Amino acid sequence: MCSVCRSPNLLQLVSVLSVGALLFNTYRLYKGAYFGLDDFNNLYWVQQNSFADMIGYILNPVSLYFRPTGMMCYWLLLRFFDLNPAAYHCLTWSLHAANTAFVYFILKRLTGSRAGAAVGAMLFASQAVFAAIYWDFGTIFELVAAFFSLLGTFLWTSERRSWLQVLFASLALLLAIEGKEMAVTMPIIWLSYDLHLRKNMVRRMAAHWILPSALGLLYGLSNAAAMRGVLTSDPYYMSITGSTLASGFGIYFNMLFGTSFRWQIWCIGFVVLLLVFACLRNRLALFFQSYVFIAFLPVIFLINHRFAFYWYLPFLGISGLAAMLAKTVAIPIETRNPHWLVE
Numbered sequence: 001m002c003s004v005c006r007s008p009n010l011l012q013l014v015s016v017l018s019v020g021a022l023l024f025n026t027y028r029l030y031k032g033a034y035f036g037l038d039d040f041n042n043l044y045w046v047q048q049n050s051f052a053d054m055i056g057y058i059l060n061p062v063s064l065y066f067r068p069t070g071m072m073c074y075w076l077l078l079r080f081f082d083l084n085p086a087a088y089h090c091l092t093w094s095l096h097a098a099n100t101a102f103v104y105f106i107l108k109r110l111t112g113s114r115a116g117a118a119v120g121a122m123l124f125a126s127q128a129v130f131a132a133i134y135w136d137f138g139t140i141f142e143l144v145a146a147f148f149s150l151l152g153t154f155l156w157t158s159e160r161r162s163w164l165q166v167l168f169a170s171l172a173l174l175l176a177i178e179g180k181e182m183a184v185t186m187p188i189i190w191l192s193y194d195l196h197l198r199k200n201m202v203r204r205m206a207a208h209w210i211l212p213s214a215l216g217l218l219y220g221l222s223n224a225a226a227m228r229g230v231l232t233s234d235p236y237y238m239s240i241t242g243s244t245l246a247s248g249f250g251i252y253f254n255m256l257f258g259t260s261f262r263w264q265i266w267c268i269g270f271v272v273l274l275l276v277f278a279c280l281r282n283r284l285a286l287f288f289q290s291y292v293f294i295a296f297l298p299v300i301f302l303i304n305h306r307f308a309f310y311w312y313l314p315f316l317g318i319s320g321l322a323a324m325l326a327k328t329v330a331i332p333i334e335t336r337n338p339h340w341l342v343e
Helices: 008-028 037-046 051-059 068-081 085-111 114-125 128-135 137-156 163-179 181-196 203-226 242-257 263-279 283-300 315-334
Strands: none
Touching: 008 085, 008 114, 037 068, 037 137, 051 068, 051 163, 068 085, 068 137, 068 163, 085 114, 085 128, 085 137, 085 283, 085 315, 114 315, 128 137, 137 163, 137 181, 163 181, 163 203, 181 203, 181 283, 242 263, 242 283, 263 283, 283 315
């Protein structure tokens, strides 16, 4: 019995089954979902384009076509499954399951803790703040952007990163940005990882930053130019001020925790936590906290367009902090119990 319990494969299977049970139980609650108005609008527009047109929009980093990677999902599903909602929701659920797996493997690599990674992935798997992700196919853009962002992050954080991995990570970044603009700050997060966490960082690896940074900058500038003159009543109007930044984070943290604290309270708490991590010289915790901040930047200034499911991409930072906490709790237990029992 003990030899079976000590089996790493068996222990990993427990984590997989736990995460899988959460996913399926969550999906069960939303199996009756259909289409929304945005879905029908998107299905109408993709009928105007050929497959070659869609590929062209995706590969063009300065294309002004609306989120072509996400719209490609509409294009393909409409051609193969018409208006059968089951196919559409199976795709979103499959993408969420894949994203949960990416969260697990990224956290396992960064924290070095399988138990911590499982806790972080379980939090990501069934978050109530993601409710729209489970039933509204119109959130396919968040799912697609997160899938390619997490794929790129997994490639980028490889200990022995090659130029081939840089190329594929940059391609994943392009597909993520073309899925939703929120992924445009991923190069900053990758740069932060290299500067603070990479153990084998050498000067020549700075050349790896050129391609993803150029993609992010090119896309950001082209979209900034396209958004000039947007009316203050427009959903995508951005108020780029310090007060908007601070109050925006207060709103999103209240959405996450179901509270109604003033934004000043959240700002003080955020800064205090940052100072604690800095005093402890905990670079990984600082990275996860900064990940939340950086990932939210593209949408935090949208004063007319705020939704709880915007937490989807930034939530890796919260999962990472939870994984670190789980690892910290496990350390004193490991000194008094067998490792398999701790897992």
